[in-house]
Amino acid sequence: MAEEISRPFDLLNSIVGKSAMVKLKGNMQLRGILRAFDQHMNLVLEDADELKDDQKVARIGTVIVRGDNILYVSP
Amino acid sequence: MAEEISRPFDLLNSIVGKSAMVKLKGNMQLRGILRAFDQHMNLVLEDADELKDDQKVARIGTVIVRGDNILYVSP
Amino acid sequence: MAEEISRPFDLLNSIVGKSAMVKLKGNMQLRGILRAFDQHMNLVLEDADELKDDQKVARIGTVIVRGDNILYVSP
Amino acid sequence: MAEEISRPFDLLNSIVGKSAMVKLKGNMQLRGILRAFDQHMNLVLEDADELKDDQKVARIGTVIVRGDNILYVSP
Amino acid sequence: MAEEISRPFDLLNSIVGKSAMVKLKGNMQLRGILRAFDQHMNLVLEDADELKDDQKVARIGTVIVRGDNILYVSP
Amino acid sequence: MAEEISRPFDLLNSIVGKSAMVKLKGNMQLRGILRAFDQHMNLVLEDADELKDDQKVARIGTVIVRGDNILYVSP
Amino acid sequence: MAEEISRPFDLLNSIVGKSAMVKLKGNMQLRGILRAFDQHMNLVLEDADELKDDQKVARIGTVIVRGDNILYVSP
Numbered sequence: 017m018a019e020e021i022s023r024p025f026d027l028l029n030s031i032v033g034k035s036a037m038v039k040l041k042g043n044m045q046l047r048g049i050l051r052a053f054d055q056h057m058n059l060v061l062e063d064a065d066e067l068k069d070d071q072k073v074a075r076i077g078t079v080i081v082r083g084d085n086i087l088y089v090s091p
Numbered sequence: 092m093a094e095e096i097s098r099p100f101d102l103l104n105s106i107v108g109k110s111a112m113v114k115l116k117g118n119m120q121l122r123g124i125l126r127a128f129d130q131h132m133n134l135v136l137e138d139a140d141e142l143k144d145d146q147k148v149a150r151i152g153t154v155i156v157r158g159d160n161i162l163y164v165s166p
Numbered sequence: 167m168a169e170e171i172s173r174p175f176d177l178l179n180s181i182v183g184k185s186a187m188v189k190l191k192g193n194m195q196l197r198g199i200l201r202a203f204d205q206h207m208n209l210v211l212e213d214a215d216e217l218k219d220d221q222k223v224a225r226i227g228t229v230i231v232r233g234d235n236i237l238y239v240s241p
Numbered sequence: 242m243a244e245e246i247s248r249p250f251d252l253l254n255s256i257v258g259k260s261a262m263v264k265l266k267g268n269m270q271l272r273g274i275l276r277a278f279d280q281h282m283n284l285v286l287e288d289a290d291e292l293k294d295d296q297k298v299a300r301i302g303t304v305i306v307r308g309d310n311i312l313y314v315s316p
Numbered sequence: 317m318a319e320e321i322s323r324p325f326d327l328l329n330s331i332v333g334k335s336a337m338v339k340l341k342g343n344m345q346l347r348g349i350l351r352a353f354d355q356h357m358n359l360v361l362e363d364a365d366e367l368k369d370d371q372k373v374a375r376i377g378t379v380i381v382r383g384d385n386i387l388y389v390s391p
Numbered sequence: 392m393a394e395e396i397s398r399p400f401d402l403l404n405s406i407v408g409k410s411a412m413v414k415l416k417g418n419m420q421l422r423g424i425l426r427a428f429d430q431h432m433n434l435v436l437e438d439a440d441e442l443k444d445d446q447k448v449a450r451i452g453t454v455i456v457r458g459d460n461i462l463y464v465s466p
Numbered sequence: 467m468a469e470e471i472s473r474p475f476d477l478l479n480s481i482v483g484k485s486a487m488v489k490l491k492g493n494m495q496l497r498g499i500l501r502a503f504d505q506h507m508n509l510v511l512e513d514a515d516e517l518k519d520d521q522k523v524a525r526i527g528t529v530i531v532r533g534d535n536i537l538y539v540s541p
Contacts, residue, residue, distance in 0.1 A: 021501050024508040024530045040162060041492065041535070042116070051096050057508075057532060058099040058132075064165075070524075074145075079165040080099045082132060082158070083532070085116070087490060090514075090529040115237060117191065126171050133174040133207075139240075149220075154240040155174045157207060157233070160191070190312060192266065201246050208249040208282075214315075224295075229315040230252045232282060232308070235266070265387060267341065276321050283324040283357075289390075299370075304390040305324045307357060307383070310341070340462060342416070351396050358399040358432075364465075374445075379465040380399045382432060382458070385416070415537060417491065426471050433474040433507075439540075449520075454540040455474045457507060457533070460491070 028053050031091040036061065039087040045070070046081060050089075057083030103128050106166040111136065114162040120145070121156060125164075132158030178203050181241040186211065189237040193218070196231060200239075207233030253278050256316040261286065264312040268293070271306060275314075282308030328353050331391040336361065339387040345370070346381060350389075357383030403428050406466040411436065414462040418443070421456060425464075432458030478503050481541040486511065489537040493518070496531060500539075507533030 021027050028050070036050040038059065048064025059081045066074040096102050103125070111125040113134065123139025134156045141149040171177050178200070186200040188209065198214025209231045216224040246252050253275070261275040263284065273289025284306045291299040321327050328350070336350040338359065348364025359381045366374040396402050403425070411425040413434065423439025434456045441449040471477050478500070486500040488509065498514025509531045516524040 021510055023502050023504050024510050025504070026502065027510050027528065027530045042118075042162075043492075044162065046163070052098050052101065054098050054100070060096055060099050060102050076163075076165050078102065079163045080102045081163045082161050084159070084534070085162050086532050087492075087494065087535050088496070088526075088529045088531045090526050117193075117237075119237065121238070127173050127176065129173050129175070135171055135174050135177050151238075151240050153177065154238045155177045156238045157236050159234070160237050192268075192312075194312065196313070202248050202251065204248050204250070210246055210249050210252050226313075226315050228252065229313045230249045231313045232311050234309070235312050267343075267387075269387065271388070277323050277326065279323050279325070285321055285324050285327050301388075301390050303327065304388045305327045306388045307386050309384070310387050342418075342462075344462070346463070352398050352401065354398050354400070360396055360399050360402050376463075376465050378402065379463045380402045381463045382461050384459070385462050417493075417537075419537065421538070427473050427476065429473050429475070435471055435474050435477050451538075451540050453477065454538045455477045456538045457536050459534070460537050 025053075025055075027091075028057075028059075028089065034091055037067075037090045038081055039089075040081070041085045041087060043068070046076065046079065048076070048079065051078075054083075057086055057089075059083070059086075059089070100128075100130075102166075103132075103134075103164065109166055112142075112165045113156055114164075115156070116160045116162060118143070121151065121154065123151070123154065126153075129158075132161055132164075134158070134161075134164070175203075175205075177241075178207075178209075178239065184241055187217075187240045188231055189239075190231070191235045191237060195220070196226065196229065198226070198229065201228075204233075207236055207239075209233070209236070209239070250278075250280075252316075253282075253284075253314065256314075259316055262292075262315045263306055264314075265306070266310045266312060270295075271301065271304065273301070273304065276303075279308075282311055282314075284308070284311070284314070325353075325355070327391075328357075328359075328389065331389075334391055337367075337390045338381055339389075340381070341385045341387060343368070346376065346379065348376070348379065351378075354383075357386055357389075359383070359386070359389070400428075400430070402466075403432075403434075403464065406464075409466055412442075412465045413456055414464075415456070416460045416462060420445075421451065421454065423451070423454065426453075429458075432461055432464075434458070434461075434464070475503075475505075477541075478507075478509075478539065481539075484541055487517075487540045488531055489539075490531070491535045491537060495520070496526065496529065498526070498529065501528075504533075507536055507539075509533070509536075509539070 045067040048061030120142040123136030198211030273286030348361030423436030495517040498511030
């Protein structure tokens with residue numbers, strides 16, 4: 017990790033414009049390009065797919081994900 | 092995505108008047124025209140249907156959706 | 167929708183005195199006349215019935231519904 | 242409903258001293274005399290019974306019910 | 317109820333030093349002597365037992381119970 | 392209980408440096424030496440074991456437990 | 467524990483740069499190098515793996531974990 021990450025939101029900031037995997041409660045996963053986020057960890061993904069056990073199960077496209085229900089976000 | 096989206100609520104703003112798919116906790120989905128929203132992500136949809144596995148299961152019409160229970164919103 | 171709805175609570179306001187269907191967590195539905203609401207989306211319904219799969223299962227009458235557990239409200 | 246109910250807590254206020262049915266998360270019901278409440282919808286019931294499918298299953302007596310877990314309250 | 321109970325926490329106050337039954341989410345019950353409480357409904361019980369269907373299943377002794385997960389408290 | 396316990400956090404304070412049993416949501420139990428806590432009931436335990444039905448199932452060692460998910464703490 | 471731990475977040479601070487095991491709700495575990503945290507217990511882990519019953523089930527890499535859904539963190 018080349019950038020200096022001193023707080024968790026720094027990591028979010030460093031992956032804007034790049035691919036991110038978002039794990040939600042209820043065993044749901046979304047993968048897409050992180051476009052935007054706010055201080056509640058609400059996210060915007062573009063070109064997003066819904067995954068199950070790492071397999072694509074649905075095409076979502078652009079999506080706003082509510083931060084409350086996020087377990088983790090990984091670049 | 093032609094508009095500039097710098098925060099997640101910008102995306103909500105850009106789809107007012109257009110069709111939106113709203114995924115709720117408990118595997119419920121609503122699809123309708125986004126009419127209004129507030130800072131809690133409470134939404135108003137018009138001409139909304141309830142979907143299950145992307146199939147229409149009920150006609151809802153106009154509906155206020157509580158933001159707390161939203162997983163994601165997609166145009 | 168004749169009235170102008172610019173925020174979600176405007177929709178609640180427009181249906182005071184009219185029939186509303188309230189979907190709660192845990193697959194519970196109430197239908198009654200919306201009498202009052204507050205900023206937490208706590209609601210008062212009159213002449214309310216409890217429904218299951220859109221069938222009346224119990225007579226409730228007047229009821230205060232806690233906003234926290236509401237999924238959506240539809241006129 | 243003879244009294245004017247302009248906010249949900251007005252309904253609670255109007256039933257102090259009278260019988261109330263309280264539906265909680267987890268399919269639990271309590272019926273008793275509403276003695277007191279606060280702004281979190283915490284309630285005190287007296288002479289309360291626990292019900293299941295509208296049948297009395299246990300005698301509770303006086304009880305303070307935490308507002309967080311209330312689905313609805315009906316006089 | 318001899319004392320005047322005008323707010324729910326008055327009831328808690330009136331049972332300090334006496335036996336209380338605490339019902340928690342997840343069908344857990346504790347019975348013990350209420351020793352202390354705070355404004356979050358966090359409680360201290362002494363000589364507490366864990367009950368299941370009103371039968372003692374475990375000896376707990378002194379315990380601090382987190383208010384968040386309480387359904388009701390009964391003297 | 393020799394010390395005077397007038398608020399629930401007084402009990403936590405009195406058991407710092409001593410063994411504590413922590414019951415979490417989801418039927419998980421931890422037992423260890425309470426080292427530190429804060430006003431959210433976040434705890435630090437040392438020499439902690441994870442228990443199931445009061446049997447040790449795993450060695451955890453030092454651990455920070457998030458207060459939100461605690462049901463109760465017992466010395 | 468050589469360092470003085472007077473508050474739970476002191477423990478988090480003492481393990482920055484070291485391996486941490488994070489237990490989440492829903493029986494999920496992550497193990498990785500703790501890189502950063504904030505006051506909500508949001509964490510950044512690097513070189514993280516997802517574990518199930520202490521067995522590695524998936525390679526995650528860098529990840530931001532939302533504090534809300536954490537049960538405990540152990541060095």
